[in-house]
Amino acid sequence: MKxxxxxxxxxxxIELVVYTIGIVVYFFxxxxxxxxxxxxxxxxxxxxxxxxxxxxxxxxxxxLEWVTTFLFRxxxxxxx
Amino acid sequence: xxxxxxxxxxxxxxxxxxxxLVVTGFLIGILGGFxxxxxxxxxxxALRAIGMHWNFAVGTDLAHIVGKSVVAAKRHRALGNxxxxxxLIMAAGTILGAECGAQLIxxxxxxxxxxxxxxxxxxxxxxxxxxxxxxxxSRTVRSQKKNRAKTDGAQKGRHAKDESSFAGLTxxxxxxxxxxxxxxxxxxxxxxxxWVIIIVSFIGGLFSGFLGGGAGYxxxxxxVYILGIPTHLAVGTDLxxxxxxxxxxxxxxxxxxxxxxxVALVMHTGAAIGAQIGAILxxxxxxxxxxxxxxxLPLVGVAIVTYTLITGHKL
Numbered sequence: 216m217k218x219x220x221x222x223x224x225x226x227x228x229i230e231l232v233v234y235t236i237g238i239v240v241y242f243f244x245x246x247x248x249x250x251x252x253x254x255x256x257x258x259x260x261x262x263x264x265x266x267x268x269x270x271x272x273x274x275x276x277x278x279l280e281w282v283t284t285f286l287f288r289x290x291x292x293x294x295x
Numbered sequence: 296x297x298x299x300x301x302x303x304x305x306x307x308x309x310x311x312x313x314x315x316l317v318v319t320g321f322l323i324g325i326l327g328g329f330x331x332x333x334x335x336x337x338x339x340x341a342l343r344a345i346g347m348h349w350n351f352a353v354g355t356d357l358a359h360i361v362g363k364s365v366v367a368a369k370r371h372r373a374l375g376n377x378x379x380x381x382x383l384i385m386a387a388g389t390i391l392g393a394e395c396g397a398q399l400i401x402x403x404x405x406x407x408x409x410x411x412x413x414x415x416x417x418x419x420x421x422x423x424x425x426x427x428x429x430x431x432x433s434r435t436v437r438s439q440k441k442n443r444a445k446t447d448g449a450q451k452g453r454h455a456k457d458e459s460s461f462a463g464l465t466x467x468x469x470x471x472x473x474x475x476x477x478x479x480x481x482x483x484x485x486x487x488x489x490w491v492i493i494i495v496s497f498i499g500g501l502f503s504g505f506l507g508g509g510a511g512y513x514x515x516x517x518x519v520y521i522l523g524i525p526t527h528l529a530v531g532t533d534l535x536x537x538x539x540x541x542x543x544x545x546x547x548x549x550x551x552x553x554x555x556x557x558v559a560l561v562m563h564t565g566a567a568i569g570a571q572i573g574a575i576l577x578x579x580x581x582x583x584x585x586x587x588x589x590x591x592l593p594l595v596g597v598a599i600v601t602y603t604l605i606t607g608h609k610l
Contacts, residue, residue, distance in 0.1 A: 231568070238564040242313065246302070250557060254305040257552070265549030268556040269542055272358050275560055276365035279567035283366070287571065 230286045237282065307351045307555035315345065320359065320562035324569020326592060327363050327511075327534070329576050335360065335503075336421050336512050336596035342558070344599050349413045350404055353506065354553030355562075358545040360537060362563040367570035368534040376531025378481040381524065382539075384489060385532075388496030389503065389514075389540035396504020397547045414604045417506050421593035421600075424512050429590045431461070431520070465523035482524045482532075495521055496536070503544055511537065512593055 249271075256264040301310040319341045323334035335356050342352035371377055403409040473488040499514030511533050518529040548554050 234568055238317070242561050242564055245560060246313075246557060250305060253556060257306050261550050261552060264556075265546045265554070268358060268549050268554055268559075269361070269545055271556055272362040272545070272559055272563065273365065273542070275563055276362035276567070279362075279564065280366045280369055283568050283571050 230283075233286060234283065304555055304557050306557060307347055307355070309345070309347050309351075309555075309558075311345050311347075311558065313561050316558060316561045317565035320363075320565030321569040322565075323562075324363055324367075324566035324571075325573040325576075327360075327367055327566070327570055327573060329530075329573035329588075334363075334592075335506060335510070336417070336593045337599075338562070339417065339506060340596045340599035340603070343410075343414075344603050347555075347558075349410045350400055350548075350551075350553045351555055353400060353413070354545070354548030354551070355555045355558050357503070357541050357548055358554050358556055358559035359562045359566060361541045361545055362559070363566040363570050364534045364537040364541060366567050367573065368531065368538055370571055370575070371531030371534055374527075374531070376527050377535045378479055378524070378528050378532045379535070380477070381479050381482060381492065381522075382532045382535040384477070384492045385496035385499075385514075385536045386539040388493035389500035389536060390543045392497040392500020392502075393504035393540055393544040394500075394547055396501045396506075397544065397551065399505050400548075400553070401551055411604075413506065414600050417600050418597050418604075420502070420506065421512070421597045424516070425590050425593045425597075428516060431516075432590070461520040462523075464520060468521050469523060479524075482522075482528050484523055487522065492522065496540075500540060500544075503540060504547070 253264070253267070256267060300312050300314060302313055303310050319338065323338050323341075326337070327334045338356045338359065339349075339352045342355060343349055347355070368377065400409060400413075403412050468491050469484060469487045471488045471491055473490050475489045476486050477489055477492075478484065478486055495517045496514065499510045499517065501510075502513050503510035514536075515529050515533050518524045518533060519526055524532065545554060549556075
């Protein structure tokens, strides 16, 4: 394997491990704290549930985009 | 069969392994970032295959796609692959189409045959798209080789690489003199009727609301073949437009009780990193090759839906 390919692969694997650990912690927290409240909301106030659902997925997208970009830059030492 | 480390998702009442969701999201993220599609031809069947009803699979998939498209579109914007004007016009048609699609789902839900009808429609649509794209892309690649031989390698550059076999149709569509006519300088389109763009996006929206996802599998080819948008720009603009239209679709499905946001959030954690990788990969492939590589993907969805439909079993 070429040294450059090996470097890319190693940094990608490190990114993946760091990301995976963060994500596992994050989504267990999300599931733990939000599951009951969201289920209740989906039954009691469906319009508010719809707004909360959109906000949650957009918020998570922005945060995870920032986290993945940060990881890419940190481990490769440059902007992708 | 109980899924590995299954967790209970109370909103949809399903037991799903979060590992399955994250891995599915990751793979779909790579595909989405690379092909500019939401990946619903895999995500929908993948959720259906583990026991989720189609109405939940469609709505939840849309929610997950909103998140994934934010990541991939931002990456494509940095690469200069987003035509904002085109994306904003398309969003209007897509929202209208998505609402019609969601209403169709509601009608089928009331009739009690949503799972059967959506399965059949998805098999027909996904197979047709694959067959069409394999035919068109191979024809374009062959024609490019022929042209290259004729000009002794004189054709170079991104534009020359991004031809399609439907140049005649594209020109005819761009000549329709229906007011209002706009120019799309970012995409290299001098003039095109807004109505052509709206109709293309309405069809995409209809499929999005009915089969779930962003319907990039049908909108992306239509943008290339009918509107004449270069493939790289079609990919990026499609993703940008999906953020707006899928957000609306998610809201519409959520108030109809078809979205399990917890499933979408877990899937999206995998998709976020996959989308970054997929978007970076587009830099290394020319337009027709991206389209040719796209071909087997809808067939994976067809295989999963057919298996679930015939056996009635979960994966």
